[in-house]
Amino acid sequence: MTITLRAGSTVMFTGDSITDSSLGFGYPRWIEGEWGFRHPDRPVTWLTSGVAGNKVMDLEARWATDVLDTRPDVVSILVGGNDMGWHTYDPDGYVISPEAFAAGYDRLLAADGMFAQLAATTAPEHWAADGVHPTPAGHAALAAAWLRLVA
Template sequence: MESKLILLALFVIVMLLMSYTVSKKTKTILFFGDSITEFGTLPGGYLQLLNEKIVQNGLSQLTCLGAGISGNKIYDLYLRLEDDVLNKNPALVVILIGVNDVWHKVSHGTGTDANKFEKFYKAILNKLQASNIPVVLCTIISIGEKLQGQNRQDDDIDVYNGIIRNLSTTYQVPLCDLRKAAFDCIAAQNHTNADRGVLTKDGVHLNETGNRMVAENIWQTIAQIPGFL
């Protein structure tokens, strides 16, 4: 009888330890966006680089997961928010969206008007805050890598990034200003004023250097959230 009680006690202890371990491993940072996020999950992508930083810093309870779909705009994120974000109960959501809302105005004759972009973005933030899910906002990086102000859609990007920065202030959530970081790099490194090749392959999608830049800036932003890491 005594041996059975001992075995039962050991079983309970093992189950509790396993439950604790699993709970530690399920603290997820979810990246919500478009193709930049989707490609960020590939080898050498910024999500992989962030997961490497997590391991290097001994933060085994954290993991970065991507919820990016190529071609998505702000309203696509709103429509899949329930399934791809809220139902997963992440510890933090990092939103990087907007490039297609601007880019597709020229490339596809579509896009998203600025006022609609803001309304859908607010709707997403309202739902996240109602679910008590912390969020980090990222500015649109680039559509072309010529010096700032010399790319066809720079003015448009400035408008949409202005909306994102204002939402960061209004909702009191952290901002990762990837636009500023990108053009600091471009100003220093793009000596021929090329439209691609410094941080991107095509003016939009990140190359190896761009992925490292994004990973480093997002990591610094997350590290400044009190008590998160």
């Protein structure tokens, strides 16, 4: 499946700290830059509503105000890393059952196994040094995967 972006389209990236890209080099910024390079004749408005620490249920809670109210033409979601084992890092964290996680995520979108495939051929630390947040190479892989689906 390919999504075609027309000039003037609005794309919303939403999710957790990986989408937040507050450090300036996250995959949404790579996509924005690459898009501008490849398609200077089709300007697009790029929005980001990633929130560090968010879980699927947090995204669900802010879905209407942070995503739908912006009236985007395309929504790209990357969330779920904080749902898996976060309570082992945060003593005040809460456990999310696999069923609750799956149900929440299914209500948003399905996940992709891209990093598992990459880590099968290259050390996982190359893609996410801390096992969660992508390195610049990991963000580039996310951007490349996203751009393969959009024309």
